[in-house]
Every structure is written in structure tokens, then in C-alpha cells.
Amino acid sequence: MTKQEKSWEKRLSGTADELAVEFVESLSYDRRLYKYDIAGSIAHAEMLAERKIITRAEAADIKKGLLEIGEQIAAGKFTFHKTQEDIHMAIESALVAKVGDAGKKLHTGRSRNDQVATDIRLWMRDEIEILLTRMTQLQIALVRQAEKYIDDVMPAYTHLQRAQPATIASYLLSFVEMLARDWSRLKDCRDRLNVCPLGSGAVAGSTLPLDREMTAKNLGFADITYNSIDAVSDRDFCAEFIFCCSLISAHLSRLAEDWILYTSAEFSFIRTDDAYCTSSSMMPQKRNPDMLELIRGKTGAVYGALVAMLTILKAQPSTYNRDLQEDKIHVFAAADTTDACLQMAAAIVSHTAFNTKRIADGLDEGFLDATALAEYLVRKGIPFRQAHGIVGGLVALCEKEDKKKLGDLSIEQFKAACDKIEADVFETLNPKGVCQSYKTAGSAGPDSAKAQIVYWKGKLKEQ
Numbered sequence: 001m002t003k004q005e006k007s008w009e010k011r012l013s014g015t016a017d018e019l020a021v022e023f024v025e026s027l028s029y030d031r032r033l034y035k036y037d038i039a040g041s042i043a044h045a046e047m048l049a050e051r052k053i054i055t056r057a058e059a060a061d062i063k064k065g066l067l068e069i070g071e072q073i074a075a076g077k078f079t080f081h082k083t084q085e086d087i088h089m090a091i092e093s094a095l096v097a098k099v100g101d102a103g104k105k106l107h108t109g110r111s112r113n114d115q116v117a118t119d120i121r122l123w124m125r126d127e128i129e130i131l132l133t134r135m136t137q138l139q140i141a142l143v144r145q146a147e148k149y150i151d152d153v154m155p156a157y158t159h160l161q162r163a164q165p166a167t168i169a170s171y172l173l174s175f176v177e178m179l180a181r182d183w184s185r186l187k188d189c190r191d192r193l194n195v196c197p198l199g200s201g202a203v204a205g206s207t208l209p210l211d212r213e214m215t216a217k218n219l220g221f222a223d224i225t226y227n228s229i230d231a232v233s234d235r236d237f238c239a240e241f242i243f244c245c246s247l248i249s250a251h252l253s254r255l256a257e258d259w260i261l262y263t264s265a266e267f268s269f270i271r272t273d274d275a276y277c278t279s280s281s282m283m284p285q286k287r288n289p290d291m292l293e294l295i296r297g298k299t300g301a302v303y304g305a306l307v308a309m310l311t312i313l314k315a316q317p318s319t320y321n322r323d324l325q326e327d328k329i330h331v332f333a334a335a336d337t338t339d340a341c342l343q344m345a346a347a348i349v350s351h352t353a354f355n356t357k358r359i360a361d362g363l364d365e366g367f368l369d370a371t372a373l374a375e376y377l378v379r380k381g382i383p384f385r386q387a388h389g390i391v392g393g394l395v396a397l398c399e400k401e402d403k404k405k406l407g408d409l410s411i412e413q414f415k416a417a418c419d420k421i422e423a424d425v426f427e428t429l430n431p432k433g434v435c436q437s438y439k440t441a442g443s444a445g446p447d448s449a450k451a452q453i454v455y456w457k458g459k460l461k462e463q
């Protein structure tokens, strides 16, 4: 292992234990922060020059050196040494090797504590933009599919039992609405994290006249943080970010679970293109929804990251502690998994068709129009609780007489149950008709679906 010069060599004696070097390093995963580390360092150097703490020429050398290092890393031509611990030290020592004494002045008034806190915020800002776009793409895919199924009815389930009829469009749009909450939650997270800790130093700030507003502004932050002790160890935004990813994952896992069921022979509601299915190594007939199962399964890793992050934060003494280095492992894992799942979900949604005929053929199953019949009785002046009982009795009668649907009962049987029932009752008794007569805003009928589609098309264009 190449021996690297470290700034604390004068303080600590001897070379670090091999095991300790491996154990303490974060370079293997935090190198993905390199662009942000360089941007933060350039802003810091320019501010130091503005405040005459270093000269303009020194700042220019630093900038030039850092940009070259950035290009080298991007091109895969930079040699990382684990002994440098992290991306901050790796870049700084390469800078010193490149530009000499000017490079040694870069860390003036700065600590890796405020540096890393700045880097993660910068990285996360970009990452959130990517995730927001991915979510919008998934929403667009869902709306496009919804447009195809405005008049097609499917059973809506509660407790996984057939409940009421709903248009397929409304079902698809339910996920668009879920994702809209995820979208704005992540946007809020971005707005809250967009404050700059740079200049907080190790913990208490600096005796040098640093211009914190200047670096914050140059890095595109909306404000600076106002307490250096908090700023160096605040990772609330990391927990919040992973929580946002967790809810996205929860929602994707619900879609995945539905669709895994829907692809089964028992449901046969949907068919996804072969490109998104796998087969079995043994059973030649199999067509498995592995992508959906993986979306569902990967939720575990994202939740795991959230629990890990929250646990890292628990009872940590003020202020920066090395425990915090672990934040990146979980933040990156949550981001990467969520990103991959959002992309796969959008692809699957775009390449899936609903078996509308098969779904329609099965609509007589499960008394989907029972609630609408109870509401028919309400319109005839019967109190709802009583209407509920009457219809419950009629469903039991159907089951007893082996009648598949309420519409198979005779008008005499209806009248025997309640004399307010007229021949017009049969108009109420079919799932498609029920769907069309939903009156409430946001209901699962075609009119509401159409209105939602118009709304989302406008909204998603702005996003």
C-alpha cells in the first residue's frame, strides 16, 4: 500500500494498522460525491480570495487544479488510495501534489465536518431532481393507461373481497394520486435541506472572516445554517429523504402486489409484455412476474436504510461523530433502489394491458351493485341502516337460491323484501350502470376519471 502523507502525521505516531485503514475508510462509496466536493471547494477558495485570506492567483490555481482532478476522476484516470480515508482527503492531497502550496491553503477555515455536510446536501439536491422526474414519468405512464380504460369497469376490492365497481382508469389514477404526495413530500425535503453548513468548521465556526453567504449563494443554496454546532451533525434531511424513498417504495410495492395477483390465472386481469417476465428453469409453461416481485422485495432494503439511519442518529452525542460517515451508505442505497424501482415500474405500467373482456365477464360475481341498491332504497326514503339490512337479506336470498346476482331476483321477491322497490330497480342492478351513476367528486366512475385525467395532464406538464 502506498504511503500517503496525512495532515495529522505530526500528531499521531507510526502508520495506521492495516485493519484500521480498511475499517475507517469511506472512499469506496463516498467517491460518488466528488463533483460536489469539488464544487464546494471551488466556492470556498473563491470566498477565501474575496476575503483576502488567500490571493486571487492561489484561488485560480486551486480552481484549475480541482477542475483537472474532476476531469481525471470522471475519466476513470484518478488513482484512489484507501489510506486517504475519504473523497475529501483524496481530492485535497491530489490538489497539493498538483499545485503545491496554494493547495495547502484550501482547507483554511474549513473542516471535513462542514465539508461533508455540504457535499451530501449538494448531492441530494440533484438526486431529488432525478427522482422527481422518475416519479413524473411513472405518473405519465399511469395517466396514459388510464385514458385507455375510462369506460371499462373492474371490481374494486376492500379486504381483498369484491366491494364496488370502479373504472380501470380510476384504479390506475389512484396510484397517480399516491405518487403526487410522494412527489411533493420529496420536493419539501429538497427545500428544507437547501441550506448551507459550509463555514461552520469542525463545530464552532472560525476566527477568520469567512463570508458564508457568498459560498451559500454560489452553491445555489437558499440560505445558510444558523448554528454551527447543529450544522455539522444535522442529518435530519438524510432520515427525511430515506423516509420519502420508503413511502415511494411502499406505494410501488402495493402496485406490484396488485399486479402480481392480477397476472395469476385466478385473476387474469392483466398481461405484461414478455420482456418484463421471466420463466422457470424447470417448469416450461411458467411466465413469472419477477420484476414486480423484485419491486415488492426491494422495499425491504429501503425500509432497512431508514431504520439504519434513524438508529445512527439515536442518542448520538453532540456534535459530529464518525458514526455519521455511515449516513451515506444508507442514503445512497435508498436512492439507488428507489430510482431503479421507479424506472422499472414505469416500464411495466407502459407495457401492460388489461384483459377488459375477461374482467367484464366476471363482473356479476360478488354482488358489486349491493351498495348501489342500498342507496336506491335511501332515495326511496328508507333510512340507510335499514336499507343495508334489506339488501343484506336479499344477498343472502340469492345465495340460498343459487342466484348469481341481485338482478336475477324477481320483482315479487324485491317487493317482499321492501314495498318501496319498483321495477326501475333493475336499472340500478349492473356494475357498469352503477359506475356511471356515481355522483361524488373523486368517485370511481368514468366522469370523475375523465376529470382527474384532465387535471393530471395539466399538472404533470408543469412538474
Ligand code: ARG
Binding pocket: 026, 030, 085, 086, 112, 113, 116, 322, 324, 325, 326
Ligand atoms: N468521511 C467523513 C464522513 O463522511 C468525513 C468527516 C470526517 N471528519 C472527521 N473529523 N473525522 O463523515
